[in-house]
Amino acid sequence: MAQFFPSVTADSLKNKVIVITGGANGIGASLVEYCCHHGAYVCFGDKAVSAGVQLAERLCASSASSSRPQAIFYETDVIEYKSILNLFDAALDTYGHIDHAVAGAGVMEIGNWFDPGLTLEDVREPATTKVLDVNLGGCLSVARIASVYLRQNRPMDADRSITLISSVAGFKESPGLFVYQASKHGVLGLMRALRLYLSRSPHLLRINAVCPWMTTTGMVQGIEEAWRNAELPVNSPMEVAIVTAGLLVSQQLNGKSMFVEGGRAWEIEANIDRLEPQWLGEEPSRSLAKGQAVLADGSDWTKSGRNAR
Structure with missing residues (x-):
């Protein structure tokens, strides 16, 4: 397994236009902030409206640019296809083109599909599919829309990419996270299905995935203390964001999955094949x-x- 060292220079993100879903909190918010601080223009969406608005206002206030906003926020629900379209429309209308898209919206397990207490009556009622709809359905929709929008008003030889946020649960069993794990496996499957297909004409797009391990976001509050007591590696959201940004600017990388642990990134696809x-x-x-x-x-x-x- 080869270690990946993200190389984001002062100019590698400058003036790039990036669309990010799930950008108001956690890894997504860190990525929005990191990209803006490196000169990119970011159009990001999330259901957390207050956090998103505050982040966009803060980034715009600290920006020296006056012609175009450094960041714009749109309330976005990735379960709703039209909502994602509105986000991409806003980016295209504001900046004229889009260079990169990151599908970062995600939710943790909801309930227990396999609760041992289920009765014959209980099981007649369907369980929620929201985790699948957000984590996998959202990535599918973002990738589909991005595959068209990233081709608009850009020369065919311009570097463009889609990055999907998966998880360590995308390739390693996570007992108890039944639907979450299925969704994150699906995200890696989607990347693998698209990596050759999108790299050919007329798309000419790169697609990669990020698979963070334990990261200090609201999703892990229930196990964070035990994790730290076991002295296991922990990612900060910014560390995962830096790896993600590294994929955006690495024009030679396509079809790769980065496992991120303790702030370090390791590419897993090459060894799976080898x-x-x-x-x-x-x-x-x-x-x-x-x-x-x-x-x-x-x-x-x-x-x-x-x-x-």
């Missing part, structure tokens, strides 16, 4: 490689009429 003959077996790995070559970038799956029944 070690496949060992964990899967050499013979099935060779067969799988042939099948993947036939699938190529997935374009054949999406040809008109292919999915008709």
